Amino acid sequence: MGAQRNVLPILFLVLISFLTQSVLTQPVTINSQTERRALLDLRSSLGLRGKDWPIKTDPCTTWTGIRCQNGTVTNITVSGLRRTRIGRLYPRFNVESLLNLTRLISFNAxxxxxxxxxxxxxxxxxxxxxxxxxxxxxxxxxxxxxxGNSSRLSSLYLSNNNLAGSIPSVLGELKNLKSLDLSINSLTGSIPLSFGSLINIEELQLSSNYLSGSIPPSLSSLKALKVLNVSDNNLSGSIPVQFSNLSKLLELDLSKNSLYGSLPVEFTMLKSLQKMIIENNELEGRLPVDLFSNLVELQVVDLSGNKLDGDVNGSFWSMPNLTVFDVSNNNFSGHLPAPSSNHSVAPGAVFNLSNNLFYGTLDFSLRMFKFIDVSGNYLQGIVNDDERNASVNMNCFQRPNQRSLDDCRTFYNERGLRFDNSGAPPSTAAKSSSGSRRWIFILAGVLGGLGFILVLVLVLVLLLRRYNTGLTNQRRSTDIGPVRESDSAPQLPKDPTNVSGSGDPFTYEQLLRATGNFSDTNFIKHGHSGDLFRGILEGGIPVVIKKVNSSSFKKESYTTELELFRKLSHTRFIPLLGHCLEHETDKLLVYKYMPNGDLANSFYRAINSDDDSLKSLDWITRLKVATGAAEGLCYLHHECNPPLVHRDIQASSILLDDKFEVRLGSLSEVHCQEGDTHQKVLTRLLRKPGPS
Structure with a gap:
């Protein structure tokens, strides 16, 4: 009986707790008509779909991305939502209705x-x-x-936009800020000194801009900082030694700048550091002796592309959490230190020590590594041929694909070292030199280019002969071709805005945004029928936009091409995605972006920036390009009535997609063939490559 008396109070408390929890978790509807109207206005101005924000339901309980507290809107997330068709055509940053949401805490778009x-x-x-x-x-x-007036702001993310100008120094007054991401924009100027006052900042992302000047030492006062990324800018000067005060720092990325001086000895105090990325700068001097033995938490080390020298302490082999260790393209020298044992090497780590000045023999087996690259050094001795987890080319090993004997002897003699050339590499490798390889590649490229042009000429001549023999029958046939018979150029629309079938219509504002106001950074080249710009449409679709200024180019520069695309269709033509003719002077044509550019730029390509060697298209690809160009021309010559000629076949008008399939460009020059069947078809074939 006493036990029952003890149970009853407990059951009563559990029941009360359950009822209280049920009441608290019930959704609360919006309690302000002003806020409801504000959300409806926001839905309209952003062009959101009724499916996500249905007008007849309560925003707090059913609208996607809306969160409320006590019936008041606090969080709005439109990220991931889709616009209506009209909203997609005319997107704009119109959020004035947010003024009536006075308790808004978060806006995520x-x-x-x-x-x-x-x-x-x-x-x-x-x-x-x-x-x-x-x-x-x-x-x-x-x-x-x-x-800077948003005193409660804790997270500000503005990355991957088209922001320009300098960073306002007043952002340094946001004492509650924990995350600031301004990366991947076009910001200029220096890093504000006021950023040293962001006492609560944990993440500072300023990468991929055009920031200049030095890194402010005041950033060392950011005691809570965990991530600092200022990579891919134009920063110069030395690395502040005061960074050793950043005791909580986990990730440091200073890569792709022009920083000089040495790596501060004080970096050995960054005990929590997990990622140290300082590649592609101008650092020089030796590494701190105890750098890797002290920083045991390091997972990624990238110091490549600098001018660092001296030897490397062997403690880097055994960092327990290491996944990537890259010190390639420096001036490190001496014997490559051996790991203390097979078990001391970090499991699963990738090591890149290529293109340095390491010499001597390898006193350890390469099989213990997941992957290691020691190519481009002066290591000697014998290495097994079956080391698939290693790259050892361009050393002085007794195997193929090594440096010449003269190169190796000279290196060792200059340093007073003994070079053991017993069992030397094959003579073919010894005789090869960078100069001879360069001329071989150039000669191969020239001969390949001439061969390609000859193949293309032969294909065109065969097509012309076929066309000449069948011309009489073709002239007698019924006019069923895609272009009406005419004695001159294809008929142009009397009203240049009558462009049905010529892709989607775009607004001038859309294409301004896509090209960053036709900025110089997006400019490709001047063509004979307009200027070409790169652009990114809504949704991240890359395009090329031709800008035809009516004061500089004839009207036919764009109307001929629009008429052509309206009447003709072939897979070998560059796809026309749309147009914009609403502007008074600038007429715009939007084409699909071709990843491999034109033939003029794709035919010869440098293997890498550090070598003069050239790589040209293989013969299979050349034949593929020649056949593709011939198919496009065959369509113009034989399947169109009257026959058409391109009049601008050159390397820069043969475009290549991601699979090196041909798409013919420069179609504003297409014209009906007049008079003799061979008239001027090859007049521009061998013209020197130029803009299109």
Missing amino acids: SGFPLPGSIPDLFGNRLVHLEVLDLRSCNISGSIPSSL
Whole structure:
């Protein structure tokens, strides 16, 4: 009976707790008509689908990406939502209705296109805002200084946009900021000294911009900093020794700048460091002796592409968490230290020590590594031929694909070292030199180019003969070709806006955003019928946009091409995705982007930036290109009535997609063949490559 009395109070408390929890977890509907109207206005201005934000339901309980507290909207996430068709055609950064959401804490639009500049309302009016995520939103303009007023802001993400100008120093006043990501933009100027006041910052991402000047030593006062990435900028100067104060730093990326000086000895104090990436700078001098023995948490080490010298302490082999160790393309020298034992090598790690000045014999087996690259040094001795987990070329080993004997002897003699050339590499490897290889590649490329041109000429001559023999029958046939018979150029539309069948219509604003206002960085070249620019459409689709200025080019520069695409269709033509004729002077044609460019640039390619060797297209690909070009020309010559001639066949008008399939460009020059059947078909075939 006493036990029952003890159980009853417990059951009562459990029941009360359950009922309380049920009440607290019930969704609360929106309690402000002003906020409801604001959300409806936002739905309209952003062009959101009714499926995601249905007008007849409660926003707090059913709308995707909306979160409320006590009936008040606090979080809005439009990332991942889709626009209506009209919304996709006319996207804009119109969020004025957010002014009526006075308790908004978070606005996340990452990956949702919002072309335009960042409104001041985020900093001036939304006083409770803590998270602003505008990554990959196609934003342009500058970073507004008004964001410095967002005193509660803890996360600011503006990466992968088209932001330009300098970084406002007032951002350094955001004391609550923990994450700041401004990477992958076009920001200029220096890193603000005020950033040293971001006492709570944990992640600072400024990579892939055009920042210049030195790295402020004041960043060393950011005691909470865990990630610092300023890579791929134009920064110079030395690495601040004060960085040793960043005791919580996990990731440091200073790569692809112009930093000089030595690696600070004080870096040995960064006990928590997991990633140290400082490749492609101008660092020189020796590495701190205890660097790798002290930094046992390191997972990734990349110091490649510098001017570091001296020997390397063998403690790097045994860092327990190591996955990548890359010190290639430096001036390290001496004997390559051997691991203390097979078991001391970091399991699963990849080592790259190539293109240095290491010499002597290898006192360890290469089989103990997942992969190791020691190519481009002066190591000697015998290495087994079956080491598939290693790259050992261009050394002084007794095996093929090594340096010449003269090169090896000279290196060892200059240092007063003994070179053992017993069992020397095959003479073919010894006789080869970088100079001779260079001329062999150049000669092969020249002969290959001449061969390709001869193949193309022969194919065209055969096509012309076939066309000449069948011309009479073709002239008598009924006019069923894709182009109406005419004695001159293809008939142009009287109204140049009558372009049905010529791809999708684009607005001028859309194409301005796609090309960054036709910026110089997106400029490709001047063509004889317009200027070509790279562009990125909404959704990340790469395109090429031809800009035809009516004051500089004739009207036929674009109307002929539009008419051609309206009437003709062939897989060998460059795909026309759309057009924009609404601007008074600038007429725009939008083409599919060809990853391999034109034949003029793809035929000869450098193997790498450090070698003068050239690589040309293999013969199978050359034949594929010749056949593809012939198919496109055959269509114009034989399947169109009246026959058409391209009039601009050259290397720069033969475009290549990702599989090296041919797409003919420069179609504004297409014209009906007049008079003699062979008239001017080959007049421009052998013309020197130039702009198209």
